[in-house]
Amino acid sequence: MDVLVVGSGGREHALCRAFRRSPKAGKLYCASGNAGIAQDAECVAIAPDDIKALADFAQSRNIGLTFIGGEVPLALGVGDEFAARGLNAIAPSRDASQLESSKSFAKDFMARHGVPTPRYVTAHSPDFAILELESGDFGDESAPVVVKADGLAAGKGVVVAKNRADAIAAISGMSELVGTAAAEKIVLEECLTGHEVSLLAFVDGENFALMPPVRDHKRIGDGDTGPNTGGMGTITDASLLNGDELTQITEAVIRPTLHGCIREGFRYRGVLFLGLMMTKDGPQLLEYNVRFGDPETQAILVRLEADLVDICGSMISGTLASSEIKWRPGSSACVVLAAEGYPGKVRTGDVIDGAQDMPTGVEVFHAGTALDPQHRFITNGGRVLGVTAAGDDLASTLDLVYSGVGRISWPGMQYRHDIGK
Ligand SMILES: Nc1ncnc2c1ncn2[C@@H]1O[C@H](COP(=O)(O)OP(=O)(O)O)[C@@H](O)[C@H]1O
Numbered sequence: 331m332d333v334l335v336v337g338s339g340g341r342e343h344a345l346c347r348a349f350r351r352s353p354k355a356g357k358l359y360c361a362s363g364n365a366g367i368a369q370d371a372e373c374v375a376i377a378p379d380d381i382k383a384l385a386d387f388a389q390s391r392n393i394g395l396t397f398i399g400g401e402v403p404l405a406l407g408v409g410d411e412f413a414a415r416g417l418n419a420i421a422p423s424r425d426a427s428q429l430e431s432s433k434s435f436a437k438d439f440m441a442r443h444g445v446p447t448p449r450y451v452t453a454h455s456p457d458f459a460i461l462e463l464e465s466g467d468f469g470d471e472s473a474p475v476v477v478k479a480d481g482l483a484a485g486k487g488v489v490v491a492k493n494r495a496d497a498i499a500a501i502s503g504m505s506e507l508v509g510t511a512a513a514e515k516i517v518l519e520e521c522l523t524g525h526e527v528s529l530l531a532f533v534d535g536e537n538f539a540l541m542p543p544v545r546d547h548k549r550i551g552d553g554d555t556g557p558n559t560g561g562m563g564t565i566t567d568a569s570l571l572n573g574d575e576l577t578q579i580t581e582a583v584i585r586p587t588l589h590g591c592i593r594e595g596f597r598y599r600g601v602l603f604l605g606l607m608m609t610k611d612g613p614q615l616l617e618y619n620v621r622f623g624d625p626e627t628q629a630i631l632v633r634l635e636a637d638l639v640d641i642c643g644s645m646i647s648g649t650l651a652s653s654e655i656k657w658r659p660g661s662s663a664c665v666v667l668a669a670e671g672y673p674g675k676v677r678t679g680d681v682i683d684g685a686q687d688m689p690t691g692v693e694v695f696h697a698g699t700a701l702d703p704q705h706r707f708i709t710n711g712g713r714v715l716g717v718t719a720a721g722d723d724l725a726s727t728l729d730l731v732y733s734g735v736g737r738i739s740w741p742g743m744q745y746r747h748d749i750g751k
């Protein structure tokens with residue numbers, strides 16, 4: 331069957347490569363893709379938020395399966411649009427997507443269904459949020475508190491404030507940072523300490539299949555310094571969660587979530603992403619995403635040994651329980667190479683050297699590239715490439731990935747040297 335992937339980053343490139351490996355996938359399209367994706371799929375110029383045009387395209391080309399990469403089309407209801415037209419898509423409904431598109435909806439949902447999550451309050455305006463803080467419910471003036479914009483904010487809507495003054499500054503500046511609509515409501519949250527880990531699952535409405543646990547690295551600089559980014563690298567490794575922890579998360583978070591979706595009238599079908607903090611009192615859920623993460627996807631999918639078309643079929647037909655999903659044992663890592671200036675204003679148009687000459691087993695996923703008139707890859711975004719590999723253990727995997735990184739260069743290229751360390 332012909333397949334359409336929606337999005338234009340490294341996540342979508344990894345999805346295209348995984349579909350490429352399936353003998354069941356026919357023609358592969360990506361809307362709107364990038365120069366690297368164009369080597370694996372036919373790129374079509376449809377914006378991810380034009381959900382009618384996406385459905386028109388899928389309908390007219392008789393696409394058998396559409397996979398939505400990012401959150402924006404999901405929040406706009408692309409899943410409902412495809413379902414109404416009888417088109418198969420991996421795209422949770424608009425109702426289900428509220429688990430990501432509204433932090434206050436997600437927190438209230440967790441509370442209704444007993445999912446462990448940090449104590450919170452939703453303020454219905456930034457001014458009320460400041461009053462909440464001043465009431466002392468989140469501790470005195472020196473207490474840390476987490477400030478979250480309610481709506482989608484492309485990773486910019488959360489500030490872990492180290493005291494009340496910083497929290498008030500974050501609240502006051504939120505509208506300018508993420509837009510007034512996304513910052514209309516503010517969630518204030520107790521600040522937890524522990525180890526962060528993400529756990530993703532394929533979900534068919536009732537059943538789920540876990541993927542390997544994954545950890546990302548959000549700050550730009552080595553040693554977790556400097557400003558936040560969309561993600562500078564990821565690893566998967568068995569050490570991230572042991573068997574007991576996986577059982578705790580399954581019982582305390584995943585099962586109540588799927589039951590909650592059914593009880594509230596929207597079945598969850600698609601990829602479910604849990605952002606977790608492992609504390610001394612057990613797992614606490616920080617957030618849901620209703621889709622794959624970027625760059626988590628890159629590290630996860632290089633370990634997938636099963637056929638992604640089959641997995642999607644099982645999610646759609648509700649038969650995940652009887653399908654076995656094989657993963658390559660061991661570890662994986664993805665190191666993001668970013669352009670000069672990222673995560674601020676970036677310089678683009680630099681010629682990328684060496685990306686086609688990787689050691690055996692290393693894959694390069696393109697996130698922000700274009701071709702120049704001489705058909706050379708040039709930088710065309712903040713995050714440019716994701717150098718990715720799987721291996722038998724974390725140390726050898728990282729050696730392999732960084733040997734690939736060492737062959738690539740362009741003026742101003744930056745990356746973290748300590749992914750997974
Ligand atoms: N309650 C909390 N306590 C401590 N850190 C938090 C808390 N909530 C969020 N964080 C930190 O902020 C980051 C972003 O928060 P998250 O809820 O995942 O929002 P988003 O990914 O939408 O920006 C988390 O990855 C975590 O590092």
Ligand SMILES: [Mg+2]
Binds near residue numbers: 605617
């Ligand atoms: Mg997050």
